[in-house]
Amino acid sequence: TTQIKQQLDRLKETLRQYEYHYHVLDNPLVPDAEYDRLMNELKNLEWQHPDLITTDSPTQRVGAKPLDGFAQITHEIPMLSLDNAFSDDDLDGFLRRIEDRIPVKSQQLEFCCEPKLDGLAVSILYVDGILIQAATRGDGNTGEDITANIRTIRNVPLKLNTPNPPARLEVRGEVFMPQQGFEQLNERALAKGEKTFANPRNAAAGSLRQLDPKITSQRPLVLNAYSIGVYESDDQLPTGHFERLQWLKSLGIPVNSEIKLAQGREQLLAFYQHIQQKRSSLGYDIDGTVLKVNDIALQEQLGFISKAPRWAIAYKFPAQEEMTI
Numbered sequence: 001t002t003q004i005k006q007q008l009d010r011l012k013e014t015l016r017q018y019e020y021h022y023h024v025l026d027n028p029l030v031p032d033a034e035y036d037r038l039m040n041e042l043k044n045l046e047w048q049h050p051d052l053i054t055t056d057s058p059t060q061r062v063g064a065k066p067l068d069g070f071a072q073i074t075h076e077i078p079m080l081s082l083d084n085a086f087s088d089d090d091l092d093g094f095l096r097r098i099e100d101r102i103p104v105k106s107q108q109l110e111f112c113c114e115p116k117l118d119g120l121a122v123s124i125l126y127v128d129g130i131l132i133q134a135a136t137r138g139d140g141n142t143g144e145d146i147t148a149n150i151r152t153i154r155n156v157p158l159k160l161n162t163p164n165p166p167a168r169l170e171v172r173g174e175v176f177m178p179q180q181g182f183e184q185l186n187e188r189a190l191a192k193g194e195k196t197f198a199n200p201r202n203a204a205a206g207s208l209r210q211l212d213p214k215i216t217s218q219r220p221l222v223l224n225a226y227s228i229g230v231y232e233s234d235d236q237l238p239t240g241h242f243e244r245l246q247w248l249k250s251l252g253i254p255v256n257s258e259i260k261l262a263q264g265r266e267q268l269l270a271f272y273q274h275i276q277q278k279r280s281s282l283g284y285d286i287d288g289t290v291l292k293v294n295d296i297a298l299q300e301q302l303g304f305i306s307k308a309p310r311w312a313i314a315y316k317f318p319a320q321e322e323m324t325i
């Protein structure tokens with residue numbers, strides 16, 4: 001059966017490359033029909049040789065049976081919330097607090113600037129490059145085991161795109177539902193007399209809390225990674241947060257394309273205004289920006305204020321009048 005194993009490995013690797021180019025690089029290698037054809041070829045071959053099916057196969061996204069409940073998972077590193085800024089003065093206070101603690105003028109400081117995605121924070125653990133477990137943020141220390149549901153999200157890789165993966169890598173990010181998918185979901189729910197969701201964030205949360213992964217699998221969820229938790233490897237990580245996110249992307253982890261490096265107060269404000277102007281055309285909900293000191297060593301020197309990091313601030317937009325549906 002080494003012949004069959006080689007054929008299976010080739011099919012799985014090809015499908016993984018197609019998924020990486022489509023979902024992470026936003027640059028499909030083949031038309032959807034070709035992807036579907038190859039996926040069916042793999043499904044048929046695995047059907048003939050069920051003993052050769054591996055958990056990291058692209059066919060293994062949707063779990064068989066619904067769960068009775070969610071197990072609890074304790075985060076090895078707490079998942080903390082962010083301190084908020086609502087004005088330029090608040091931002092200046094954030095910059096001043098940084099300058100009070102490290103001998104660097106904020107004008108010289110590099111920041112990793114990110115849109116603040118309005119979804120659900122999750123943690124995904126890869127062991128030797130294989131997706132092993134996933135959890136919600138929960139209260140920051142313990143969350144719910146949503147591994148089966150996370151596996152159904154099409155842009156979440158089941159296997160990292162590298163020949164030598166880290167022993168352990170915990171990816172942290174936001175799972176959200178794009179606006180178009182949210183509207184279509186509510187239309188279908190209305191047509192079927194089912195309950196509708198008030199907003200995409202609630203829809204994402206409800207979809208991740210489904211006990212039946214087959215239902216989650218039909219929901220248009222998207223992951224965007226924004227930080228690394230546990231990391232164990234012979235190789236060192238890059239020393240900058242932005243560079244770490246680009247490294248995650250090279251491993252097949254989706255990272256938001258609006259993320260930029262900026263230096264000093266003016267460039268931070270320019271990023272905030274740039275994203276605010278783009279907000280209505282992004283196609284997914286955001287509620288501000290997240291501005292992080294880029295240098296990891298400086299982040300560690302700055303540490304956290306009780307729950308929130310001293311090295312990051314969520315600069316939020318003014319509340320939008322909520323659409324009443």
Ligand SMILES: NC(=O)n1nc(-c2ccco2)nc1N
Nearest residue numbers: 080114115116117174226290
């Ligand atoms: N929600 C969101 O988009 N976040 N949240 C963080 C975060 C939370 C704690 C550290 O970083 N970063 C981004 N882009």
